[in-house]
Amino acid sequence: MNLKSLKKVSKRKLAFFIKPIIDFFRVRDIRNRTLYAKYYEKYSVVDNYVLYESRDGQSMTDSPYAIFKYMLQNPKGKDYVHIWSLSNREYLKDMEEKYRQHTNVKFVLRNSRDYLKSLSKCKYLINNSTFQNIYTVKDEQVYINTWHGTPLKNMGYDMEGVLPTGPSNVVRNFLSTDYILSPNTFTTEIFNSAFKLENLYEGQILEDGYPRIDLTVNTTRDEVTATLKSENIDVGDKKIILYAPTWKGDTISKPRNDIEQIHDDISKVEAAVGGDYKVLVKVHPFLYKYAVNSPLLEGRLVSDTFETNELLAATDILITDYSSIFFDFLVTRRPILFYMWDYDDYKSNRGMYIETDHLPGPICKDVDSLIHSIEDIEGVQEEYKDNYQSFIDKFCYQEYGNVTETIINKVFNSAPANVSSNNKKEKILMYPGGLRNNGITGAAIGLLDNIDYSRYDVTLLVNYTNNQEILNNMLRVNPNVRFAFKIGRINQTIYENYCNYVTRNRGISSTFLERIFPWNMYKREYKRIVGKSKFDYIIDYSGYSMFWPNILLAGEAKKKMIFMHSDLYSDMNRKVNGKRPHFINLRGVFSLYKYFDELVSVSEATMEVNKERLKSYIGDTKISYVINSINPKKIKQLSQDDTELYYKDKQPVLVNARVNRQRRLEIENIPVPVEGEGYTNYINMGRLSPEKGQDQLIEAFAEVHKKYKHTRLYIVGEGPMRPVLERLIQTHQLEDSVFLTGHKSNPFYLMNKCDAFILSSHYEGQPLVLLESLTLGLHTIGTDIVANRYVLEDGKYGMLVENSVAGIAGGMLAVIEQDLPRPEFDAEKYNEAAMASFYEKLDK
Structure with missing residues (x-):
């Protein structure tokens, strides 16, 4: 080995040893995952440890708080250590001071080492939303997801235009739980459908109600007003109107700042009814960061950490828009007004599960109608009493006041549910x-x-x-x-990182490599992704x-x-x-x-x-x-779909936009074959890669084109061989006859317009493109390799040619010079056989 090679090897080995250590200190996410992996393996689950987290650690609220509050006041909870995850240091210190007399209550800063240890050690984990994607459930842990409302607006995969990645962490969390809390059958059905839990979810959906609504039933007005006064909000003897709008905007990370509009609206309401009512505002947590830094809502803005359901206990009129808060408020039987000034826009962008005609209160689309409803609140109640009662019957039928006790008895006094679905799939x-x-x-x-x-x-x-x-x-x-x-990223210790690197590069090809292979790391990763499925x-x-x-x-x-x-x-x-x-x-x-x-x-x-x-x-x-399956019906449908077709100078073209080697956007107008124009059109489809033989295909076409000028070749696909193929096209001056179309989401329209399909590969598995060509009835030519011979059944369904330039050129010429019959291929019958071969693998 020369000196240069020695230096290169030494540098690579040095990087192998020091990079994981450097990454540990430089990248917080890697450090947290490394520590969590270590704690996960080191610590056993402690049976009486409970970890609570609400809204990503922003506050002690919602159903986790209701469960915690009950446990703390009840003898059943005295034997448990209650650990709260909080994300704000100052808030954490305030809570430590508030609960300092409770020696079994502890607080950990979210993403700290103590937090990661708690994730590893606590037997019970209670969350009203989701844990971060670092969390990996242990078999011994009991994860209770309380969720946070009966859905009015669409969620999960029911949201219009949602990407498959959208609800990913919610689904991941649900699959890790033993229990999901649901307030009613309606919500249970949406959990199963909107997050695709049906058939897979191994836990149990407890349809016993939300513990947080117990807080609304059991909290007094005096308790609420005293807490409000501590936040410099004096209600006095006035009735309370609570305005609780949801967040608006395109993404959770960037909610729309509606504070000025909220201020203008409630100022007009106060001017009209302020003699009798105190108007308070409780904005969505995503919007609170804007509201708390604005003087506009001073004296009216309820803090983000104030438990909403306790606040509802003292609320006389609730004004909301699309927030599920009104479902919780139903238990009070007090009036609800829906201020939906942007209803048409919101519904078209987000969608709702419930038709607004059936809501338990009027929809007000402007401030004047909202004020009118407040001034005639008794008439509103009378008008909507039937709707109101039907909502209570459907969505709020639990015996609220003691739901928390019911949940605790089921979760803490029995083994984890782990109830498999009754579905026979x-x-x-x-x-x-x-x-x-x-x-x-x-x-x-x-x-x-x-x-x-x-x-x-x-x-x-x-x-x-x-x-x-x-x-x-x-x-x-x-x-x-x-x-x-x-x-x-994967959660791995530094040692596992080393072992994984070695075995990834060498395979498990010896007893030593099998021994150091990080089996536990991959078991954790499997659980991190699919939970208890x-x-x-x-x-x-x-x-x-x-x-x-x-x-x-x-x-x-x-x-x-x-x-x-x-x-x-x-x-x-x-x-x-x-x-x-x-x-x-x-x-x-x-x-x-x-x-x-x-x-x-x-x-x-x-x-x-x-x-x-x-x-x-x-x-x-x-x-x-098994033999690959196809979708004949879909192929034939797409072959008639001309939505990607454009016209230039009244001629049909396909537009191919791509970035060229000079990093400039290049627009190509590729002519589409037209019946009766006198061209013979060949097509090839596949990744532009050496094994596909498209270089020799172009060489063969060049020979054919010398003899027959009215010929064209389309190559559909993308890959590393594009520069080579482009040079070949230029060398043979075929720019007007050979077209690299790039990848096409629907290649079948173009394929159906061509006369012959040619697969020039040097080797294949079982080429689907041949089956697709046969389905559309094209003349089908393939190089005489094992896979092509198998699909074409030794030439029964197409032509096998020598795997060479001359062989391919001969096949192309035969399409022009010989009266070749179209293949009679029964795609449906083939597909039945293909799926039978797949099912056979599962049944045996």
Whole structure:
């Protein structure tokens, strides 16, 4: 080894040792995750420790506070240590002073070391929203999610236009719980549907009501007014109007600042009815940071830490908009007014579960109508008494006043629920790959379109992302499927980091590497993502990643499978720009084969190739195959969908916008074949990668084009070979005849306009594009490789040509010069056989 190489190796080894340590001190998130992983393994769960958190630690409020308050005042709670997570140091100190006489009450600063220890040690965890994505449930822990209201506005996946990633941490938290509290059947049904809990959730939804509403029933007016006075709000003998609007805006992190409008509105209300009423404002926590720093609401703004349900006990009239606070207020039977000045806009952007015609009070769209309703409040009550009673009957029918006791008896005086769903569906957890634009993604989406969801419940394990390409493919996934997201970094100790690095790069290829492999780290990560969920089948559909199968193997199932989509030995050694991008990863994947129950290739031919070339890795593990499924109906529908079509000079074109090598936006207008124009049009689809052979395809087309000028070639896809292909096109002066279209979300419209499909690959697994071409009835040509021969059934459904420039050119010429029959391919019959082969893997 020369000096330069020695220095390079030394530098890499030094980085290996010091980077985890440097990251620990420099990056707070890494430090917290490292410490949490350490505490998780170090500390046992303490049976009488209870951790409370409300609204990300911003206050001691809501149902966690109601449970805490009851426990503290009741002999049943004396034997427990109550730990509150708070995010503000000053507020924490105030609470320590307030509860200093209670030796069994402690406070920890959120994200401190004591907080991370508490997450690891406390048997009971109570939260009204979500824990951060660092939290990983332990089997011995009992997690109670109290949630925070009966929903009026849409939530979870019911929200219009919500991305699959949107409710990810809520779903992750719910899957980790033993109990979710629900105030009524309506809310239970929304939990199951809006967060896709049905069939998967292993805990129990307790439909006994919200503990926080007990505070409204059991708190006196004098207690409320005394607390308000301590906040410099003097109510005197006046009745109380509480205005409690929800937050508005596009995102939680950036709520709209409506403080000036709130001030103007309540000033007009006070001017009209201030002689009899004191108007108070309780804004949503997301808006409070603006309100508290504004003098406009001074003397009227109730602090964010004031328990809302206790405040409701002294409220005479509630004014709200879309907040679920009014459901809690129903128990008082006092009047509710809905001030929805932006109703039309809000409903169109967010959506609501309940029609406004049925609300238990009038909708006021301007201040004048709001004032009029207050002045005629007795008439309003009379007019809406039937609606009001129907809401109580449907949403507030629990025996409030002692709901907290009922919940505590169920949660603290019995074993964790862990009640499996009665649904008879078998549950599949599947990693579909990175969901980039490639063949595996297409195959996965096709399979998910065809699964019988009356028999199977499917969860996709994926990485949380903001990448638009991946999000677009998530949106293509069948809506019956739920996503389970890996959010944030993995929790790992520094030692686990070292061990993971070594085994990731070398695979588990020896007894020593198996011994140091961080099994516990991956078991924790599995629990962090799917909580206490249980699955019947676990499938690594990708088969290319070293990371994801380790997570999948950490789960328990009656069968674990990993797919083999191609000649993987060739893929491992394939070079792109002089490097082997899959070598380390696939070598690691191969070393994991022995831990799976079955290795599944995507065709019989591919299975035989892998069985022979990877026999030293496969060992005694069962190897079999299924055939890829397609969606014939969808393919045919999309082939008629011209929504991506534009016209330039009255000619149909596809617009391809991309950033070129000079980082400039380049717009291409690609002509679309038109019937009767006299062109023979060829199309190829696939990743622009060496194994796809598109370079020799262009060389072959150049030969054909010399003889027949009215020919065109479309290559649909994107990848690292684009620069090479562009140079070839320029070399042969084919800029007006060969078109690199880039990736197309719907390639089937263009494909259907062409005469022949050509697959020029050097090797494949089971090429879906051939099946898609046959479904559309195109002349179908493939290089004579094992996978193409298998799909085309030795030429029954298309033409097999020599894997060379001359062979491909000969096939292209045959389309022009010979009267070739169109393939008679029964796509529906094929697909039935494909799905039967998949179900066979699950049933055996």
